[in-house]
Amino acid sequence: MANLLLGLAYALQLAEDGPAWSMLSTTSVMSTVKHTLTLTSTISFWLGAMRFFGHTGPLWRGLIMFAGLYLAAQVFVQSSLEPTARYTMLAGMSTLLCLAMMAAIIYDVRTFAKDFYAEMGIFAVLISGICLLNTMQFVKILDGGLQAWHTDSNFQMVFYIYMSSLAPR
Numbered sequence: 001m002a003n004l005l006l007g008l009a010y011a012l013q014l015a016e017d018g019p020a021w022s023m024l025s026t027t028s029v030m031s032t033v034k035h036t037l038t039l040t041s042t043i044s045f046w047l048g049a050m051r052f053f054g055h056t057g058p059l060w061r062g063l064i065m066f067a068g069l070y071l072a073a074q075v076f077v078q079s080s081l082e083p084t085a086r087y088t089m090l091a092g093m094s095t096l097l098c099l100a101m102m103a104a105i106i107y108d109v110r111t112f113a114k115d116f117y118a119e120m121g122i123f124a125v126l127i128s129g130i131c132l133l134n135t136m137q138f139v140k141i142l143d144g145g146l147q148a149w150h151t152d153s154n155f156q157m158v159f160y161i162y163m164s165s166l167a168p169r
Helices: 002-015 026-052 060-080 083-110 114-151 153-165
Strands: none
Touching: 002 026, 026 060, 026 083, 060 083, 083 114, 114 153
């Protein structure tokens, strides 16, 4: 599920023709959906990991609730502020989700995942890389707006190569 959501988000990324400046534009709708898919894929990876360790819980209900709330938040932020704020919100939310996952890994390795200490350490390192890249993206957008982020092709290349390389095979 997580790979499907992330793949759809990346497909929309490739189809998008630039920053979304108008809430009514097709690009803006695609971008809003793309951002929601990106975050729901992160949550799906997290839920999948929890299921691996035998923790069951509702998958669809939580994802749909989160997606609806995040879509509404994006519409509110873009209509009351500007598109830059929506992109900043994505980077900030991604950072917070990564921090939450790292906290969960620390808890998990001390409780039910004791037999996976090395593997959980690797996950923590990889997730901290995502966290760092999202934090850098957050700061870039705050400092220079969307243009600063869109014009830094080296950062984007590193960001998307790192993210793509983490997808489970």
